[in-house]
Amino acid sequence: MSRTFLVILFLFLSTDFADAEELQSREEILEERMNYYVKYSNLSVPWYYLAAVDQFERNIQQVRSDLPRKDGPVALQFSTDFWVGHLNPFRDDMSELSIAFFNGIGKDGNNDGVVDIENNDDVMYTMTTFLEEKGYSEENFKSILKKYYEREESVNQIVTIAKIYKEMQTLHLDKRVFPLPVQNNYSYQGTFGGKRGWGGRRIHEGTDLFASYGVPVRAVTYGVVEIMGWNDYGGWRVGIRDVHNTYIYYAHLSGFNKEVKEGDVVEPGTVLGWVGSSGYGKQGTSGLFPPHLHFGMYKYNGKTEWAFDPFPYLKIWEQKDKKTSK
Numbered sequence: 001m002s003r004t005f006l007v008i009l010f011l012f013l014s015t016d017f018a019d020a021e022e023l024q025s026r027e028e029i030l031e032e033r034m035n036y037y038v039k040y041s042n043l044s045v046p047w048y049y050l051a052a053v054d055q056f057e058r059n060i061q062q063v064r065s066d067l068p069r070k071d072g073p074v075a076l077q078f079s080t081d082f083w084v085g086h087l088n089p090f091r092d093d094m095s096e097l098s099i100a101f102f103n104g105i106g107k108d109g110n111n112d113g114v115v116d117i118e119n120n121d122d123v124m125y126t127m128t129t130f131l132e133e134k135g136y137s138e139e140n141f142k143s144i145l146k147k148y149y150e151r152e153e154s155v156n157q158i159v160t161i162a163k164i165y166k167e168m169q170t171l172h173l174d175k176r177v178f179p180l181p182v183q184n185n186y187s188y189q190g191t192f193g194g195k196r197g198w199g200g201r202r203i204h205e206g207t208d209l210f211a212s213y214g215v216p217v218r219a220v221t222y223g224v225v226e227i228m229g230w231n232d233y234g235g236w237r238v239g240i241r242d243v244h245n246t247y248i249y250y251a252h253l254s255g256f257n258k259e260v261k262e263g264d265v266v267e268p269g270t271v272l273g274w275v276g277s278s279g280y281g282k283q284g285t286s287g288l289f290p291p292h293l294h295f296g297m298y299k300y301n302g303k304t305e306w307a308f309d310p311f312p313y314l315k316i317w318e319q320k321d322k323k324t325s326k
């Protein structure tokens with residue numbers, strides 16, 4: 001795929017609702033989703049667990065060509081193997097009895113007598129019964145997810161989404177800000193994919209925003225702080241993960257906001273630290289290059305995580321912040 005196409009693809013994906021936008025407002029879509037989550041939640045399966053799995057499925061469908069894309073309020077879809085049972089010879093089995101016989105997990109959620117893998121109520125009810133198998137605790141939630149998704153990274157991503165929903169108590173999390181307050185002097189160019197300026201072997205996976213020491217570095221989105229500490233290349237660096245399977249990486253800070261720590265949920269605008277020139281040496285190394293913020297964005301598709309160009313997003317967020325700060 002050409003880079004231009006990827007950029008367009010991601011800009012499109014970042015909206016997450018472009019298809020239905022004309023028919024339904026964003027508010028209505030989120031409300032409809034929330035209704036499903038609340039309807040099928042119970043004491044052992046809180047709404048944000050259902051919401052997190054559903055959102056994860058939506059995220060991976062948007063960036064994977066091997067997965068059918070499910071439109072409508074519920075993106076969640078089960079593999080046929082899990083739904084009807086691995087050894088079930090009837091791949092489109094809709095009988096609760098025979099599915100149960102073959103250890104399939106499909107259930108009849110709307111009591112219409114058939115177990116329909118395409119029906120949102122059946123799918124949500126099945127997810128609830130699947131998740132409540134062991135009772136409510138984060139450890140159990142993780143082990144059930146591991147059984148279905150197999151990958152540790154997928155489990156981590158879903159638990160992250162659940163944590164953000166739980167803390168914010170809403171699905172309305174579309175707000176974004178520019179990583180630096182736009183009142184400051186700074187400059188940046190689209191240098192994604194070029195050779196690294198500062199001695200690295202890999203291509204440059206991000207955008208460098210040049211600014212003075214001490215300019216605040218902010219969370220651009222709602223996210224969980226996944227790492228915060230020293231890395232020999234990145235210096236004082238911090239990474240946050242959001243509800244769209246996006247990992248955002250900030251490097252070369254002069255220091256961190258002491259009020260933020262790993263595992264915290266941050267909001268757009270939360271100060272994470274300050275622009276600096278740390279890195280390229282042992283802990284504390286600083287001043288080997290001009291102060292700047294290295295800003296990277298990565299997408300996880302359920303199998304791998306890859307870097308994409310933050311530049312077009314930075315432009316959009318910058319323009320929006322400039323408008324609102326006037």
Ligand SMILES: [Zn+2]
Binds near residue numbers: 204206208295
């Ligand atoms: Zn950089």
